Amino acid sequence: MKNFSNLSVVNDKILKIKQLLTELEAEAEQFPALSRNSKRALASIKMLELNISDIVALE
Amino acid sequence: MNHQEYWNPVLETMPLEKLKLLQFKKFKRILNWAYTHSKFHKALYDTAGLTPDDICSLDDIKKVPKVEKSMMRGIQNKDPFPYGDALCVPLEEVSIFRQTSGTTGQPVYQPDTWQDWEWWSECWSFALWAQGYRPNDRVFLPFGYNIFVAFWAGHYAAEKLGCEVVPGGVLDTQSRILKIQELNATAMMATPTYVLRMADVAKNKMGIDPSSLSINKITCAGEPGAGIPSTKKRMEDAWGAKVYDHSGATEIGAWSYECSKQPCGMHVNEAMFLVEIEDIKTGEIIEEPGRKGKMIITALDRMAQPCIRFDSKDVIEWDPQPCSCGRSFRLIRGGVIGRADDITKVKGVLLSPAAIEEVVRSIDGLGDEFEVIVDKQGDVDRIKLKVELMPEVTRLSIENVLKDQLRLKTNLGYQIEYYDYGSLPRYEVKAKRFKDLRKKIFKEKECRP
Numbered sequence: 411m412k413n414f415s416n417l418s419v420v421n422d423k424i425l426k427i428k429q430l431l432t433e434l435e436a437e438a439e440q441f442p443a444l445s446r447n448s449k450r451a452l453a454s455i456k457m458l459e460l461n462i463s464d465i466v467a468l469e
Numbered sequence: 470m471n472h473q474e475y476w477n478p479v480l481e482t483m484p485l486e487k488l489k490l491l492q493f494k495k496f497k498r499i500l501n502w503a504y505t506h507s508k509f510h511k512a513l514y515d516t517a518g519l520t521p522d523d524i525c526s527l528d529d530i531k532k533v534p535k536v537e538k539s540m541m542r543g544i545q546n547k548d549p550f551p552y553g554d555a556l557c558v559p560l561e562e563v564s565i566f567r568q569t570s571g572t573t574g575q576p577v578y579q580p581d582t583w584q585d586w587e588w589w590s591e592c593w594s595f596a597l598w599a600q601g602y603r604p605n606d607r608v609f610l611p612f613g614y615n616i617f618v619a620f621w622a623g624h625y626a627a628e629k630l631g632c633e634v635v636p637g638g639v640l641d642t643q644s645r646i647l648k649i650q651e652l653n654a655t656a657m658m659a660t661p662t663y664v665l666r667m668a669d670v671a672k673n674k675m676g677i678d679p680s681s682l683s684i685n686k687i688t689c690a691g692e693p694g695a696g697i698p699s700t701k702k703r704m705e706d707a708w709g710a711k712v713y714d715h716s717g718a719t720e721i722g723a724w725s726y727e728c729s730k731q732p733c734g735m736h737v738n739e740a741m742f743l744v745e746i747e748d749i750k751t752g753e754i755i756e757e758p759g760r761k762g763k764m765i766i767t768a769l770d771r772m773a774q775p776c777i778r779f780d781s782k783d784v785i786e787w788d789p790q791p792c793s794c795g796r797s798f799r800l801i802r803g804g805v806i807g808r809a810d811d812i813t814k815v816k817g818v819l820l821s822p823a824a825i826e827e828v829v830r831s832i833d834g835l836g837d838e839f840e841v842i843v844d845k846q847g848d849v850d851r852i853k854l855k856v857e858l859m860p861e862v863t864r865l866s867i868e869n870v871l872k873d874q875l876r877l878k879t880n881l882g883y884q885i886e887y888y889d890y891g892s893l894p895r896y897e898v899k900a901k902r903f904k905d906l907r908k909k910i911f912k913e914k915e916c917r918p
Contacts, residue, residue: 417479453584457591460741460770461477468491 421466424458431455474729474794476598480740481796488797492743493527495769500524500533503775506557509544510775531745531754535765535778538569541577541720552580558773567618569719570899579618579719580773586625588741588770589618589722593626595738596726599794600713601686602656604631609654609684611637611645611663612898618719619898620658623688632656642670642897646677653683661694661704662900665837668707669895680709690715691899693823695727696735696804699831714804716783721776722768725801732792734800743767744801745778746785749809758789758802763809782809784821813905815843816850818880822903825854828874834862835871838893844906854883857890 431448438444475481483491501521503510514520517534524530544553549560556563563580570576581589602608608627612620614636627634635654637645646667649657659667664687671677687710689695695704695714704712714735717723724742725735737744746755746762755762764783768776784807788800807821814820822841829839836857843852856871858864864887875883 450583453582453587456584457587460588460591461480464491464495465479465483467494468487 417462417466418469421463424455424463428452428455428459474599475796476595477740481595481798483740483797485797485799488739489527492739492769493530496527496530496743496767497521497524499767499769499771499775499777502772503557503777507775508554509547510555510777530743530778533778535780536776537780538577538720542575545578551578552774555774556580557775558582563773566616567621567719568616570617577720581771582773585771585773586622589622590625590629592717592723592738592741593622594629595741596713596715596723597623597626597630597632597688599726599728599736599796600688601711601729602627602630602632606630606632606656607635607652607654608632608656608658609635609637609645609649609652611640611642611657611659611667614638618717619691622717622723623658623690627656642667643675646671646675646679646682649682649684650677655683656686656688657684657710658688658690660691660898661689661700662692662896663898664689664694664704664712665700665707666895666897668704669837672707673891679707682708684708684710686711686713688713688715690717693805693807694826696806697823697827697830698733699827699829703830703837716805718781720774721766721779721781722771724766724768725804727804728792728794728796730792730794732788732790732794732800734788734792734802735804736792736796736798736800739798741769743769744785746787749784755787758787761786761806783807784809784812811903813843815852815881820852820879820881824879825875826902828871828878829854829856831874832867832871834859834867836890836893838895838902840893840902840904842904842906850907852881852883853886855886855888855893857888857893860890 431452435445435448435452438448504514504521513534519532524533544555545551547553549556562582564583565581565586567579568576610620610624624634624636635652637648640648668679671679687704687708689712694700695712701712714727716725716735725737727735745765747765748755748762761784764781764785766779766781783805785801785805788802792800807823812819812821825841829835836859838857840855841852843850845851858867871885
């Protein structure tokens with residue numbers, strides 16, 4: 411990323427990934443490999459939110 | 470501005486006013502989370518007649534009751550076992566158990582979810598990146614991987630940065646040194662006590678000059694040594710490496726770090742933590758730089774067992790000068806200067822163990838180890854200082870300068886005992902060099918019929 415001015419575009423992408431992973435986790439109750447890995451990935455997505463989304467929410 | 474210097478170039482250079490707005494929003498979020506998910510926090514705030522809605526500005530935060538470590542110990546006797554009712558998530562969400570070392574009493578148990586653990590390593594990532602860790606580093610971790618948090622999150626942060634991590638857990642000191650040599654490790658994380666211990670073993674037992682090894686940076690935590698100039702110099706001279714200070718705690722998280730500019734202090738990670746400094750006598754919150762007080766800290770994103778206005782007892786002060794690194798995260802001058810419960814009155818004078826360490830480690834003819842014992846002779850306080858003379862150094866050549874420096878830096882006189890090099894106890898992790906026997910004498914007197 412060369413430009414930090416458009417964090418809202420980055421944030422949109424983060425929220426899309428979060429949405430997809432949340433759906434995957436919810437749909438995969440009977441498929442532990444899918445649900446647990448989705449959940450773990452969501453923990454990493456939370457770090458993207460702390461680094462980016464919280465800043466965007468200030469604007 | 471070179472953005473590569475920062476882990477998060479936006480947060481780390483954010484103007485202070487905007488940073489404070491971010492802290493306020495995050496504080497409200499974690500307060501609301503704790504109030505609605507933890508019986509302990511709800512009861513604490515209800516008793517104070519406070520709800521999250523009452524917090525309308527940063528200034529209102531001081532209305533929120535503080536949490537002391539002793540309260541956490543009490544909580545643990547409640548359900549759910551073993552954490553008690555400060556837990557904000559279902560027990561099955563807890564993925565990692567840690568506990569405090571119990572240095573100041575019964576250990577406190579700390580639950581973390583996987584997200585909390587990601588957050589721990591995220592906080593460490595800010596620190597390691599600021600200290601120059603990069604993907605081409607091979608990082609050696611010479612600590613016991615166990616129930617104590619120690620450098621666990623440093624391990625995962627180094628992985629996250631892309632470094633190659635060598636876990637030097639169940640190896641003895643000599644094996645660790647040989648492994649560093651064999652693998653050309655470039656970085657290391659350890660307590661200051663152990664950094665000096667490793668250098669001593671390498672040099673005096675193995676005939677290896679540690680500065681000839683490939684370590685070029687060392688991150689210290691667990692003790693204040695890397696913030697004490699003379700101790701830092703000893704470590705840097707011994708290893709031929711840059712030594713960086715870092716501070717964290719099991720119940721809090723990794724809240725501050727020294728950057729590569731080595732500004733004689735540490736940056737508070739103000740995007741992840743809210744640090745308040747409280748006057749020890751009056752309880753007033755200190756806003757201005759240059760006044761010491763104890764730290765009250767909030768981890769703004771820790772979820773399983775929140776840390777909200779935790780009375781850490783660490784003594785710190787804001788530095789009036791900004792850092793040349795360009796970070797807007799404020800500096801605390803000299804790092805963690807001491808602990809409110811460590812600073813003790815001897816002969817009516819306030820004494821900080823760190824001040825004695827600064828003197829002993831500044832004198833070349835003295836060894837790294839020392840011991841301070843405070844007791845009473847009749848009704849008069851007495852301080853005994855045990856030091857080691859390096860081989861071929863005479864007591865006469867040291868005596869006057871040691872006494873003068875101690876008097877100058879601490880305003881106290883000492884009964885000094887000199888020992889041969891290697892006589893005093895060696896420590897592997899955290900050292901116990903300060904003993905106040907007066908408390909024991911007092912307790913014994915109290916118990917007599």
